[in-house]
Amino acid sequence: EVQLVESGGGLVQPGGSLRLSCVASGFTFRSYWMHWVRQAPGKGLVWVSRLDDYETSPIYADSVKGRFTISRDNAKKTLYLQMNSLRAEDTAVYYCARPLHDNSGYYLGYWGQGTLVTVSS
Amino acid sequence: SDELTQPPSVSVSPGQTARITCSGDALPKKYAYWYQQKSGQAPVLVISEDSKRPSGIPERFSGSSSGTMATLTISGAQVEDEADYYCYSTDSSGDQRGVFGGGTKLTVL
Numbered sequence: 001e002v003q004l005v006e007s008g009g010g011l012v013q014p015g016g017s018l019r020l021s022c023v024a025s026g027f028t029f030r031s032y033w034m035h036w037v038r039q040a041p042g043k044g045l046v047w048v049s050r051l052d053d054y055e056t057s058p059i060y061a062d063s064v065k066g067r068f069t070i071s072r073d074n075a076k077k078t079l080y081l082q083m084n085s086l087r088a089e090d091t092a093v094y095y096c097a098r099p100l101h102d103n104s105g106y107y108l109g110y111w112g113q114g115t116l117v118t119v120s121s
Numbered sequence: 122s123d124e125l126t127q128p129p130s131v132s133v134s135p136g137q138t139a140r141i142t143c144s145g146d147a148l149p150k151k152y153a154y155w156y157q158q159k160s161g162q163a164p165v166l167v168i169s170e171d172s173k174r175p176s177g178i179p180e181r182f183s184g185s186s187s188g189t190m191a192t193l194t195i196s197g198a199q200v201e202d203e204a205d206y207y208c209y210s211t212d213s214s215g216d217q218r219g220v221f222g223g224g225t226k227l228t229v230l
Contacts, residue, residue, distance in 0.1 A: 035219065045156070045164065045207050047219030059216045100169055106211045106219070107154050109175070111163045 002026045002110045004096050009115030016086050016119070022079040022096030022112055030074035033105035036081050038092035039114075048094070049081065052105065064090075086119045093117075123147055123212035125222035132228040139195040141225045143208030146189055151210040153191035155184055158224075159204045167206075168193060195227075203229045 008020040022034070036048040049070040050059045058070045069082040079096050093114040100109025125145040133139045143153055153171050156164035166175055168184035171191060181196045191210075195202055205224045211217040 037219070037221075044205075044224040045158075045209075045221045047209075047221060050219065059218055061218060095163060100166065100175065104170075106217050107152060107169065108156075108209060108219070109166050109169065111165070113163050 002098065004098060004110060004112030006094065006096055006112045006115040009094065009117045011118045011120065012086055013121050014087060014119055017082070017084045018086065018117060020081040020083065020094055020096075020115060020117070022081075024077045024079070024098070027098070028102075029072075029077040031102045032098050034070075034072060034079045035097045035099075035108055036070060036079075037095045037097055037108070037111075038090075038117075039095070040089075040092045043092075046092075050106075051079070053102075083117070086117075088119050091117060091119045123214075123220055125208050125210060125220055127206075127208060127222040127225045129223070130226045130228065132230070133198050135200055135229055136197050139198045139202070139227055139229070141193045141195075141206050141208075141227065143191045143193070143222050144189055145191075145210060145220075145222075147213045148186060148189050148191055148210060150213070153184070153186055154209045155191075155193045156207045156209065157202075157204045158207065164207065198227070198229045200229050203227055 003025045035050045051070045067085045071080045095114045097108040098110045155168035158164040171186040172184040183194045208222040
């Protein structure tokens, strides 16, 4: 069974940093591209970032480019999102997601339960 | 434009057919995926690659795509289908960044 478990969310002040983790199990993590998606309270889903299996091509939404860094540790089966220079508008539940198949990397199949990040003074 | 546009809300009675549309200029060249999100829960994939239904998803869920519009159809909607539904695809840039529609609140009552 595919499982994705996010952690690392919490309350942080504007301008601060936070690192999210997503631990994967039930599949060969190193074979899949991985994504982060966020959802502000009461709002819709927003795609944030994607990383390929060999960590060669991280891609970001314009809203987080230059502030967020996606990375992975295939040995630990873990995806990360380092978030710097956080703003109030970054407040959201952050989900990690995996494609349905290992040859459909751009699209999302399985989702974790999410971790809440609150940026406030 | 790479935006995906959905109606904010759709309402049907139980047993009726619900249709949720998603329009986008890039859709003729891209797949549309559909996700169901119930209150307080993570999204769940209900349709992949325009029209494929993942295992475990009821047969009443179907998808289609023609030109710049993708459609999610729920034939014989049930009360438990009440949820937010999002379409998803990628933009037309070389990076193929992900794009979600704004979401559609389906009410079944």
